[in-house]
Amino acid sequence: MLNMQGDPVVEASDLAVAIGGRPVLRGINLTVRDGEFVALMGANGSGKSTLVRALTGLRPVTSGRVRLFGTPLEDFHQRERIGYVPQRANATGGVPASVREIVASGRLTRRSMFRPAGRADRAAVESALDVVGLRERADAGISTLSGGQQQRVLIARALAGDPDLFFLDEPTAGVDLPSQQALARALRILSERGATIVLVAHDLGPLADLIDRAVVMLDGRIDYDGPPLDEEAVHGHHHPVPASHDHVPHVASPFDDLEGGR
Secondary structure (H helix, E strand, O other), rough: OOOOOOOOEOOOOOOOEEOOOEEEEEEEEEEEEEEOOOEEEEOOOOOOOOHHHOOOOOOOEEEEEEEEOEEEOOOHHOOHHHEEEOOOOOOOOOOOHHHHHHHHHHHHHHHOOOOOOHHHEEEEEEEEHHOOOHHOOOOOOOOOHHHHHEEEEEHHHHHHEEEEEEEEEOOOOOOOOOHHHHHHHHHHHHHHHOOOOEEOOOOOOHHHHHOOOOEEOOOOEEEEEEEEOOHHHHOOOOOOOOOOOOOOOOOOOOOHHOOOOO
């Protein structure tokens, strides 16, 4: 259920982003509270993915501020508190690996790269595999899995780090209905455990019943923020808002080490 009393976990104030000098986000004010499941929706090109990347520091902002867990983004260094599943990612990375090995890499935010995995690390990996329903495929090569199964592996990798906040960028895009349903079951478990989830989606499909709150983007602005809407309302009656131009330096990302600063 929607939790309006929880502490703010994500806060964006008057946020703007420009790419190649062209304004993409303008005047974004958004707060996500502890335990909420928020769907960030809108048509393709409305700015959904850019906003998530700005909130995590993967996209430079041109003006405004972002705070995570009450800390300015540029001062936030607790990357283990955040799980990030990028859009249409390739789980293989071109390197032969098993499902378990990919998921285990999510524990690197919780320990030194040079410290061997311990009992807690192994337990976290097995639990994450259970949540996404892939325990039986743990020793399979990642390249043998379907696109939907690979997306579930990426969710398990994020989950293995035991984060408090999840960002998922269109996890159901391009996957079949059974995989979407499996993703929905995994996200339901995470939500019931009290995780805060920000989900980017063009269409919700099987995820619709999980959502506490919808934030609808239109032309780089928030056009609606409130109870979940049906698909026709999301893609229907909105009107564009004028753009603005600003510039400030890049803000460091808690994912710079994992994502290569991209």
